[in-house]
């Protein structure tokens with residue numbers, strides 16, 4: 530089998546027609562309004578509120594600052610329970626808020642926080658749960674809410690991968706106190722860099738909007754120590770264009786996911802990460818799990834793929850609990866996180882983006898099958 534002529538990456542950004550981008554830029558130039566909640570920002574916020582079907586929304590310059598602000602806005606302190614199986618950005622927002630992350634194990638099917646293990650992690654210092662809809666797979670939202678209500682905890686969802694996801698027709702952004710969406714270039718919907726917080730409580734909007742703009746209430750009043758988390762007009766303009774393209778992008782990704790799923794069925798030791806039928810997918814990642822029976826380890830598959838010019842990703846290896854900055858925490862002990870430790874050696878994200886052709890998918894599958902021993 531021949532290597533691909535050009536590199537095939539795990540993802541490629543959705544790129545709008547440059548003529549449409551120029552049109553938006555002309556309008557911005559004309560207005561001479563570049564940032565600080567201008568017309569494009571307001572329009573995108575209103576449109577995303579409808580698309581995500583949420584009662585409240587606030588746009589940000591990136592997902593990470595949004596997540597930091599979500600923790601600030603709920604005044605969380607002490608300890609917050611979170612998953613080790615995520616991007617570093619998740620536990621880091623706790624550290625940035627002087628909160629100790631308490632890592633709790635995940636469950637084998639959803640790869641999200643195992644609700645049966647959350648209660649064991651609760652102490653007198655616990656103020657919240659920061660759960661991640663990893664790969665766009667919804668967390669056990671009902672069980673998590675029940676635990677939170679029982680112990681008086683706040684719930685924040687890192688929904689960085691979950692744009693457009695739904696559970697039984699209910700949009701993902703309405704669960705918990707706050708959800709964070711990332712609009713980074715690598716996401717299905719993007720604004721180059723960007724993000725949003727969604728929430729149910731109308732009181733949160735005012736506090737979050739203050740926190741993202743230095744706490745400035747008006748020209749003479751600064752009411753809290755905020756940060757600069759504002760999305761600018763160029764980002765918002767690109768978001769407005771990309772919003773029109775995402776349905777087509779989702780359809781293309783759906784065909785790719787279907788093709789992978791069909792071609793990779795029935796291979797001993799190789800499992801496609803399944804999303805339940807009651808979940809509307811975000812089509813953010815296509816994930817496989819490589820077990821012993823495959824005869825070639827996940828790490829070897831990853832390395833061998835490179836020889837064919839295919840750059841898969843081991844998202845989210847290593848576990849956050851193994852980073853040098855968190856390793857010393859009691860909750861980072863491997864005995865506390867057996868499922869996460871097993872999963873993190875098995876998962877591999879294969880290329881998924883609208884412009885990947887079905888021929889490319891076929892070739893990628895054939896290459897993968899050739900690694901089986």
Ligand code: T4K
Nearest residue numbers: 538540541542591592593616618619689711712713714715
């Ligand atoms: N919470 C979670 C659970 C997250 O996954 C993330 C971000 C956050 C919080 C924080 O949200 P943001 O502050 O980022 O909004 C990428 C993204 O940069 C990051 O947004 C994302 N999660 C993470 C899962 O993936 P890297 O370090 O893997 O990116 P990079 O540069 O290696 O890009 C991946 C591939 O994408 C490249 O191999 C090629 C392709 N690519 C990338 C870029 C930037 C392009 O084709 N064009 C591009 O412009 O983190």
